[in-house]
Amino acid sequence: MTTCDAVEPRLDAWLDGELSAAEQDELAAHLKTCPSCRQAHGELRQTKAALGRFFHHLQEEAPAVPSRRLPGWLLPCLAAAAMVLLMLLTRERQANPLEGLISRLAHAATQVRDHGTLQVKGPGGGVLRIAFGGERLYWEQRDASDTPIRRAGGFDHQEIWTYDADRQEVLFVESTGLSGDHPELRRWPPLVWSCRQLLDHLAGSALALAHVEVRHQGDLVEATLSPGSEVRERGRLGSATLQGDDLVSLSGSNLVGAAAWEGVVWDATPDDARPFGWRERFPDARPRSLTADDLEELQALGYVDDG
């Protein structure tokens, strides 16, 4: 005869569907004749149901991927751009109309996995463009003659670089995260050495890059960064191409490795002043609208949504 002591500990497994058919029959037969175990069974069902409802609600409360605690996709982009911009501001000691907005968003979550583009007209006819995809971000500001003023990019929220057209310098900004810490700012003029020093820096970084291959074709220099032992299977980490003193292209892949990124941060060939082809770089990009709050604040700074 099955005793209550033998049944009660198995009620959980019974309700969880973990008992054999024979065991289920055994317990069912006992419950027919035992009010105490029937009560325990009922209480257990209620407890499971309450837990189930709670856990369902917990999942419903979960932030979406990426975090949606702050307004949509714009904030992660601007947050990454904020770090670069803040460093430019630190270096140049001059105010930037975007400083207020970007600094406010500097602590936003940056796990950007959607794709999108943004373009706004700036004061005086300039343009601000942002493109993002996966965990990459491109940001550039152009004046009224469509001349780039600043360009910046980043990936994996750990390494951000910017190219200053006026100074023709690559400014490499390394950050451990977008937590408000001031990242170290490095500069390596002239440009042809900027890239090589950049590569050297990357080689010595925590990314454990082990190899930098440099190929020369006339005045075309192509450097390829190969991953080190820790990131060997993540594929090629990045490459940079210079022609003369011009940085032709700089590309890389994000460390997640789920989708290798091949993109050109900027085109700076002397004979081909192509605009930043962000839509070409991100075929999945789809125009999005600013949120009302963001647009209002940008408008207050003199920027107008340019769709």
Next chain:
Amino acid sequence: MDLHREAMQEAHRHWREAYGLAWTLVRDRGRAEELCQEALLRLGTMRRTPDLDRPVRTLLLTIVRHLALSDRRRRYPELLQETEHGPDPVGDEAPGPATALVRQEERQLVREALGRLDPTWAAMLYLRDGLGLAYADIARVLDKSEDVVRVTLHRARRRVRKLLHPSLQPKEP
């Protein structure tokens, strides 16, 4: 579409489930979200493409569990060893006061009850009653034996039941 990309997309579909487990273990929304993001990153940077014989869901939950418990150990170094026994809620302050069981009150009570359990116990409840995982899968995610899962679920539910009483009125099945 390569295998790894598919695995990552699969992992993203289980984001909310992973979040629930992380929260159950660390009891903090912001931290839970951070851990889940880190888990996705870890999954994406695994040296070999995730073995799809092992479901991505289970793999992701396992990573979350590892990260969450490591996080707890780092934040609370006195908890260097997992114990099978959480704080005994019996004998603590009196059970919840509510007699009328509305959903919000129930959630609060359950939340408090879970908060008094050892995180691993709470995680087992989540994996079973929240996600419907089989004991074998729970064992795999939490790196326990199935027997431990079976016994712990029994004990954990009994403790939750005591904490929820008298909110839950026993009924005859």
